[in-house]
Amino acid sequence: MNTKSQLLKGSLEGCVLKIIELKGETYGYEIAKLLKENGFDDISEGTLYPLYTRLQKNKLIESSVRESPLGPLRKYYRLTEKGYQELDHFIYSWNKLIQNVNDILKGRI
DSSP, X not given: OOHHHHHHHHHHHHHHHHHHHHHSSEEHHHHHHHHHHTTOTTOOHHHHHXXXXXXXXXXXXXXXXXXXXXXXXEEEXXXXXXXXXXXXXXXXXXXXXXXXXXXXXXXXX
């Protein structure tokens, strides 16, 4: 696995939570499509569906099944209050990490 893939996987959960927040409610395929469009080329649906299950188990998202205008039923995901809090924590931690890494890379040690 290359460095880019490792970094992307480490940020995947936060990105999924943010996509759900931005969309209000969305389904798995749409999340996967948006991730691929934004650089997560190596992420498969086989990686994402266990992640959705874990997020639900941890009460960060909840789901509902609805009919789709294009075929089979779809499971739509939305953030819980705990999910919003986790997303805020992820964003804070991510920004702090970026600052720390940039300080070192720019020689500010």
